Every structure is written in C-alpha cells, then in structure tokens.
Amino acid sequence: MTRDRDDRLAEAKAKDIGDIAQQLEICGLLPWPPRHGMESVGPCPKCGGRDRFSINQRDGVFNCRRCEGRGDVISLVRFVRDCSMPAAIDWLIGPEAEISEIERNARRKASDENRRRNEDRADRERQREIKAAGALWREVAKNDHSALRGYLDARGITADLLPEIPAVLRYHPALPYMVRAERGFREVHRGPAMLAVVQQPSGRGIGCHRTWFDPASPQGKIALRDPETDADLPRKKMRGSKRGAAIRLHTPDHDWHQLVMGEGIETTLTAMCAGMWPEAAFWAGIDLGNISGRRQSGKGLKYAGLPDLADAEAFIPPPWVRELILIEDGDSDPRDTRAKLQAGARRAMAKIPGLRACIVACPPGRDLNDLLQEGGIDHVE
Ligand SMILES: [Zn+2]
Numbered sequence: 565m566t567r568d569r570d571d572r573l574a575e576a577k578a579k580d581i582g583d584i585a586q587q588l589e590i591c592g593l594l595p596w597p598p599r600h601g602m603e604s605v606g607p608c609p610k611c612g613g614r615d616r617f618s619i620n621q622r623d624g625v626f627n628c629r630r631c632e633g634r635g636d637v638i639s640l641v642r643f644v645r646d647c648s649m650p651a652a653i654d655w656l657i658g659p660e661a662e663i664s665e666i667e668r669n670a671r672r673k674a675s676d677e678n679r680r681r682n683e684d685r686a687d688r689e690r691q692r693e694i695k696a697a698g699a700l701w702r703e704v705a706k707n708d709h710s711a712l713r714g715y716l717d718a719r720g721i722t723a724d725l726l727p728e729i730p731a732v733l734r735y736h737p738a739l740p741y742m743v744r745a746e747r748g749f750r751e752v753h754r755g756p757a758m759l760a761v762v763q764q765p766s767g768r769g770i771g772c773h774r775t776w777f778d779p780a781s782p783q784g785k786i787a788l789r790d791p792e793t794d795a796d797l798p799r800k801k802m803r804g805s806k807r808g809a810a811i812r813l814h815t816p817d818h819d820w821h822q823l824v825m826g827e828g829i830e831t832t833l834t835a836m837c838a839g840m841w842p843e844a845a846f847w848a849g850i851d852l853g854n855i856s857g858r859r860q861s862g863k864g865l866k867y868a869g870l871p872d873l874a875d876a877e878a879f880i881p882p883p884w885v886r887e888l889i890l891i892e893d894g895d896s897d898p899r900d901t902r903a904k905l906q907a908g909a910r911r912a913m914a915k916i917p918g919l920r921a922c923i924v925a926c927p928p929g930r931d932l933n934d935l936l937q938e939g940g941i942d943h944v945e
Contacts, residue, residue: 568660575671576656578678581637582621584656588644594619595747602689605744608633609644615745616793622689624682629795690805697772697804701761704734711735712758715777718784719830725837730813733829734759741776743790743797752790752797760811760829762804762850765882771804773811773850775829800828806854807877810847823881825849826891835891835924844889849908854879855890856904857911867899869906873914880915888912892925 585591594606594617602622605615608630616629619640626643627634633643641652654660663671712735713723739757742749755776762771776799778786788797810825813832822844826832832848835841849855857878860870871878881888890905892898902923909921 571668571672571675572653572657572660574679575675576638576653577636578675578682579637579656580621580678580682581619581624581626581640584637584640585619585626588641590644593617597621602685603744614793618744622686624686629793694770694804697762698769700803701734701759701769701772704736704759707735707737709733709735711737711756714779715756715758715784716833718777718779718782719834721830721833721837726833730833732761732763732812734761736774739774739776741788741797741801750792753786753788755786758829760848762802762806762809763812764809765880770809771802771806773800773802773806773829775800802850806850808857808879809854810849810879812845812847814846816843816845819884820845821884821886822889823847823885823887824889824891825855827852827855827893831891831893835889841889849879852901852904856907859903859907867903869903869910871907871911871914873911878911879908881912881919883916885912885916886919888919888921890921890923892923894926 582597590609593609594604596604598604598621603618603620605618607613608617608628610633611628611630613630619626624636625634626640638649638652638656641647641655642649645652645655647655709729712729712733716726736757736759738754740751741753743752753776756779758775758777760773761769762773764770776786776788777784786799788799790797811829813829814836820843822841824832824835824841824844824846825848826835827849829848832846836846856871858872858875860868860872888909890909892901892905905923909923913919913921
C-alpha cells in the first residue's frame, strides 16, 4: 500500500515541468521552449506582471517573486489549479485505481525514463555552466588583483592583517550584472567585482563566485536594484556549480588538521585575520545550504539540524581534518542558520571518524577574539 503511494509520488515528481506547463496552458504567457538555457520568464498566471514568473526546466522548478509561489512540478499544479496535493497527483498521473501488474510496470518504466531524461538534461546544462565559469576565471587572470585591496580594506581586512591577496581571488574592473528577461538577458549594472574560484574536493574548479562592490561606499557594499522591476538584487552570484565545493582562501602547505569555514569570503577572511587558529585551513562554504547539504525533513525537523546522509553531493571536509570550526554570522534568522551549521557539522562527524566540530557564533558588535576570551564556543554533539 505504502509502496504504491511512493510509486505514485515518484511518478508524479518525474513529470517534465515543461510538458506540464503546456498541459496547464500557461505557456502562452511564457516564451516556450525557453530561448536561453533552461529558464523561461514571463507574467505569472496568478498575479500577472511582466517577468516575475519563471519556470526552470533544468531544475524542474517554478517561482513567482510576487505571490511567493515556488516549488516542483506537483507544486506548480497545485499553484495553477488551486488544489490539494492528492488532487495534483491525480491530475498528473490519473486517479488511483486498480491497475494490472503489467500496467504498473509500464508506468514505473516510463517514470524512470522521465527521471533519467530530466537528469541528463540537468547534467548537460550544468556542464555548460561550469565551462562558462572557467572561461570567466581565465579571462581575468592577467588583471591587477591588488585592486581588490580597496574593497577588502573597506571590509576591515587590511593589508596589515592580510599581506597577500589569496590566489583564489581575482579582480574584474567592469563585470556585467545580467538578469533574465522575457527574451534572453538584460544588463542592469556593470562595475568592479571580486571573483573567486570554487573547487571540488578533488581540487577541480567547478564554479566562479562573483561579488560586485562599490569602492566609494563606506563598507564597499553595493546596493543593486533592477530598474525595470524595482527589485533588490543580491550582490553575490554564482556561475557554474558549487555543490560540495568551497572557496579555499588559505590551505597550509604542511600537514593540517583544522578547517575553519565561514559562509562568505569576508567572514572567513576575518576569522583568518583573527589569528586564533594559526595552523588551520580557511575555506568559505559559499552559502549555508552548501555547508549543510540536504537535511532530514518532516514534522518537527525544521530546526533539528540533522543531515540527510544520503546526500552524495554535500560538502565533506578532507579525511585528514580532525577539527571543523564553523563560523556563524549574526544574521537574519539565527535558528535556521544554527540548524544548517549543525547539519554540516554532524555530517562531517558522521563521515569522518574522530572529527570534532564546533560552531563559533558572533553576536552583532562582537568579534571573534572577544568570544574566544569568554569561551562562547559551542561544541556540536
Ligand atoms: Zn504571481
């Protein structure tokens, strides 16, 4: 019985979101098939607008920036048809009925094929993105990277504290900031940016992280706004992939056993400059989701901080690491942040026998050094 329900869910989830968008007759709103990459952008079937609604065929997800509708193909059916989850599944694969063993097998086979096709397409798109990231990284190789000094200074990371700019950081004097548009892309900004190479455990570069900045603003931070939609835009973006990877700001060239990881480049560099861990490697985890990997989900587990150990692509420190130190920023949602860091710490402990992990939290206005003096460091069990 349960087996059947799982089968039905898997069969529904494996449907191609593009095909389903057509059956839902919302493709009249979107340029379809997508003209660039795998994403199509247009008016929302619920709230209209110009380009606030998108369907990403590669990831099998949709998103509306206004009504905050988002999710997979089942959520899309629920969103457009305003129905329950069982009703959406019925709509996708037909109502539950006694079906013959032959029919059941045929359906399972079709669903496996769908899933494989989606995965192949996602993989091709991912490889294209990784190539583009590599090209961008090579393109800026010859630039004068000491131009990053101004930005790092503004963030409190002065030349006294950090005499050499890490080789994984590069400077781009005028990097275009592009957003998806109805047809292709629009440029909304062009200016100085810090690029960082994102490396897999093997050392292979798979992505290029970009931070736009404003050398004239007090903290170097830039406020980016889309002039057409008036939406605030993130000043950091990824090109390529980041899954299971990190930005290796400093790796000792002799035996090392401590890894200090913050979310962002700036936090991790600050930890490095604090001088508390002179023998450690300092890697930025890029974002909390990447540090945590997939987590166990379900009732009551949102803040439990339990990793889903079946996630084969999640970040794991190198096997010789004995101590993992995660730096927690004092930011918007402390419970959520804490849960993600705990999941990352517990994953590392589960995968590397003997590894100890702790989370170092910095309340606003305090620095790492204050905290060390007070012993404000939590060990994760
Ligand atoms: Zn909407």
